[in-house]
Amino acid sequence: MAIRVNLDRMLLERRMSLTELAERVGITLANLSILKTGKARAIRFSTLEALCRELDCQPADLLEYEPDAESLKDAAE
Amino acid sequence: MELKTPHIRAARILKVLINVIIVVLAIFVIVMLVAAGLILSGSSIFDQLEGQVNWVDFLLLGGLAGAYLYVAFVVRAIVQTTVKGNPFVMENVSRLRITWIIIVLAEIFRIVLSALIKSDLSNCSCSPNLSNIEMPLQAWILALFIAIMAEVFRIGLELRRDQELTV
Numbered sequence: 001m002a003i004r005v006n007l008d009r010m011l012l013e014r015r016m017s018l019t020e021l022a023e024r025v026g027i028t029l030a031n032l033s034i035l036k037t038g039k040a041r042a043i044r045f046s047t048l049e050a051l052c053r054e055l056d057c058q059p060a061d062l063l064e065y066e067p068d069a070e071s072l073k074d075a076a077e
Numbered sequence: 078m079e080l081k082t083p084h085i086r087a088a089r090i091l092k093v094l095i096n097v098i099i100v101v102l103a104i105f106v107i108v109m110l111v112a113a114g115l116i117l118s119g120s121s122i123f124d125q126l127e128g129q130v131n132w133v134d135f136l137l138l139g140g141l142a143g144a145y146l147y148v149a150f151v152v153r154a155i156v157q158t159t160v161k162g163n164p165f166v167m168e169n170v171s172r173l174r175i176t177w178i179i180i181v182l183a184e185i186f187r188i189v190l191s192a193l194i195k196s197d198l199s200n201c202s203c204s205p206n207l208s209n210i211e212m213p214l215q216a217w218i219l220a221l222f223i224a225i226m227a228e229v230f231r232i233g234l235e236l237r238r239d240q241e242l243t244v
Binding site for chain 1: 238239242243244
C-alpha cells in the first residue's frame with residue numbers, strides 16, 4: 001500500500017502508547033497495529049477523525065503518500 | 078463465531094438434508110458397483126434382466142452417483158462454513174470450481190459411455206445405440222451456475238478481506 005500512516009512519530013510526540021491510543025480511539029489494538037504496520041486496506045473517516053482528535057493533529061500529519069512498485073504498476077495499467 | 082440469526086436454523090436443516098442425500102447416494106453407489114461386479118462375475122441373480130441391462134449400466138449409474146456424492150460432500154463443507162458465519166473463504170472458491178468441473182466431466186463421461194455401449198431399456202437391445210444419446214441441459218446449466226457462484230464467492234472473499242482490513 002502506497003499510503004503510509006505515521007503513527008509512531010505522533011505517538012512519540014504525544015508520549016502515548018499504542019494501547020492507550022487504541023482505547024481512546026475506540027478500536028482494538030489489533031486493528032491499530034494493522035494500521036501502524038501498513039497492512040490496512042482502508043480507513044474509515046470516523047477512525048481518522050478519532051485519531052486526529054486524540055493525537056491533536058491533522059490528517060496530513062498522519063498520512064503520507066509513498067508510491068511503491070505495485071502502485072506504479074497499477075497506474076501504468 | 079456462529080451466526081446468531083434465524084438463517085442458522087435453515088442452514089442446520091440444510092445440513093440434515095445433505096447428510097440424508099449423502100447416505101442415500103452412498104448406498105446407491107455401493108449397490109450399483111456390487112451389481113456390476115456380480116454381473117461381471119457371472120452371477121445368476123440378474124438372469125431375469127438379461128438383455129435389458131448390462132454391467133456397464135450399473136457402472137455408469139454408480140460412477141455418476143459417485144460424482145454427485147462428492148458434490149454433496151462439497152456442498153456440506155460449504156454449508157458448515159456458512160453456519161460458522163464465514164462462507165467467503167478460499168476453500169469454498171476451490172470447492173465450487175472443482176464441483177462444476179466434476180459435473181461437466183461426469184456429463185461427458187455419461188454421454189460418451191452412453192453413445193458407445195449403453196443399451197436402450199425400452200428396445201431391450203444390447204447393441205450400441207447412437208440415436209439414444211440424451212443431452213439434458215440441466216446438468217450443463219447447473220455446472221454453469223456453480224462456475225458463476227465460484228467467481229461470486231471469490232469476489233465475496235475479496236470484499237471480506239477489504240472489510241477485515243478496514244480500520
